[in-house]
Ligand code: ASP
């Protein structure tokens with residue numbers, strides 16, 4: 001059994017969705033297809049959630065109507081009359097779910113409200129996709145990922161209850177596969193123990209695909225993207241990039257951790273733990289070989305892997321009373337970051353100061369600085385970039401930092417990280 005994951009771009013239009021048919025029809029069965037919301041739906045739903053909670057509910061309702069109409073038009077375009085009529089009734093259920101979620105949305109429980117609204121994007125896209133695949137004679141069954149993926153109630157970044165979810169995956173998805181169905185389900189979403197919808201963090205569908213694969217013992221996962229495979233740097237940010245044919249889990253998890261937006265960072269662990277290879281392939285040209293990510297690769301010569309994280313803030317935290325930054329102060333600092341759920345992208349400490357580079361998320365940073373200022377002096381450099389190069393060469397380093405003002409540099413044998421203006 002294999003898992004295919006299709007992201008929003010691969011189904012952004014009815015033409016794109018129907019172009020995926022040969023890819024799916026040629027796959028070795030059984031197949032689990034994990035799908036994101038179509039196009040930019042999640043961004044639109046985020047705006048609806050913001051309006052519903054903090055803005056104007058009427059704006060939320062009118063945006064919601066637009067989104068509904070878009071999905072209806074999409075489905076109409078794609079499906080024969082009879083299938084469309086049947087599907088439209090099913091989509092209506094989710095439009096109602098969305099409507100209620102907006103009615104109930106409140107700023108007091110923003111994250112909760114966000115998840116009840118945003119999760120609907122994937123439910124709609126998979127309903128349409130399933131109906132399309134069946135109309136083309138493929139044998140697919142639709143599964144609500146919320147009945148499989150059980151999580152805690154950390155809304156917008158839910159943690160998975162692995163044991164329970166695995167049991168559900170076997171009972172529900174495994175059973176369908178045994179009956180000869182292929183399965184289509186949503187990425188990115190799950191449910192808490194009291195049946196509230198949750199999301200797993202933006203771009204979380206890759207992670208969902210990896211979970212399904214690990215829980216059901218798939219032979220491989222393939223993520224279908226609009227690029228030819230994994231590159232040594234983001235082609236949207238850099239001119240000269242090279243495609244990588246094969247790369248280890250370790251390299252990729254490091255890249256994702258440092259901020260490369262190639263694959264959701266949580267995707268690798270379940271695959272590595274179960275030794276399931278991950279392929280990254282191009283849905284625009286299925287004949288390209290793509291990239292394989294696995295335990296070992298035969299040639300371990302990598303080009304410099306370059307990751308540039310923008311919109312960073314560098315905080316310098318100094319003790320007010322000149323006490324040293326040793327274990328007690330460090331643990332105090334870490335617990336502040338931990339409680340606010342802030343990931344530190346780079347750390348350095350000196351005698352009485354501690355430097356951390358984090359994502360410049362305004363409201364989080366404000367809370368953080370308020371807490372830190374109780375015991376420390378805080379100085380910040382806003383709007384800096386964090387450059388990471390794994391397998392750096394002097395040339396690559398020189399190239400990427402030319403004319404830049406460097407605020408901090410950290411080097412190991414393999415990796416260099418620079419915070420720069
Ligand atoms: N639809 C979600 C997002 O846009 C999840 C995903 O695409 O992986 O973040």
Ligand code: MG
Pocket residue numbers: 007008009036203
């Ligand atoms: Mg996506």
